[in-house]
Amino acid sequence: MKSSDQGIETAELVKRVALGDEQAYRIIYDRYKTSIYSTILNLGDDEFLAEEVLQESFIRLWNYRDKLHDVEKFDAWIYRVAKNVFLTKIKSQSIPTEPLDLILHDIYHAPMSHDSTDFKELESVFEKAISHLSPKQRMTYQMIKLEGLSRKEVAQILNVSPETVKWNLDESVKKVRSYMLQALDKLPLVTVLYFLSKK
Structure with missing residues (x-):
């Protein structure tokens, strides 16, 4: 601020x-x-x-x-x-x-167009945010948030405890959101929050 x-x-x-x-x-x-x-x-x-x-x-x-x-x-x-x-x-x-x-129904009467400038910018910054995560955090985030796997499934795949998966997910979510909110200060905040709610 x-x-x-x-x-x-x-x-x-x-x-x-x-x-x-x-x-x-x-x-x-x-x-x-x-x-x-x-x-x-x-x-x-x-x-x-x-x-x-x-x-x-x-x-x-x-x-x-x-x-x-x-x-x-x-x-x-x-x-x-x-x-x-x-x-x-x-x-x-x-x-x-x-x-x-x-x-958000009365804010967005139709889904954000994937061809829109805002969407492309959001996607670009989102990919950069993901790249800033540690390898384990990135894998955890991608498998749970993007691929839809459960925490239990990720724990088995990575051979770690469910607690470790939870910690890595929590940390990755915070870092991705923090990075995007700082990088996208010129876009409407509600647009960024809406995009993140889908990730």
């Missing part, structure tokens, strides 16, 4: 987000991401789950931005959204990606 952004009142940023201001949305994301992640991590003790909840919470924020005019206390609202997402995922005992399609 730029030092000049720190002086902007949250209430002002929320008003701008409600009007579709993507820069204000990114500032709010940067302002709250660490505390929300930490809160969910403390609740669930699962880094991967905390990342998923953070991502989905901010997608919901953008999706329902036109309702922000009715929000009186944004801090309480965004934490409540995150906790509701967390509880939903805990109850389902899984971390599905399908609900994101429903959440």
Whole structure:
């Protein structure tokens, strides 16, 4: 976050987000991401789950931005959204990606074109992000996130414990997302989050 952004009142940023201001949305994301992640991590003790909840919470924020005019206390609202997402995922005992399609339906009326400039740029940066992972993290990420293998299957293939697979997956997901969010600061944040939800 730029030092000049720190002086902007949250209430002002929320008003701008409600009007579709993507820069204000990114500032709010940067302002709250660490505390929300930490809160969910403390609740669930699962880094991967905390990342998923953070991502989905901010997608919901953008999706329902036109309702922000009715929000009186944004801090309480965004934490409540995150906790509701967390509880939903805990109850389902899984971390599905399908609900994101429903959440984003009125943002994306059709799938992002694979021929679009944004998509090609996203794919290019995604491939670079993958290349920055360690060999074991890269293999784990590709087999689970891209090929659809289970953690148990990956553990057997790599001859490592399920705990090692979980650690490598959690670390690789964090690194890929961090790399892409930094590299794609000129693209709408919600577009990047949507792309990552499919990876």
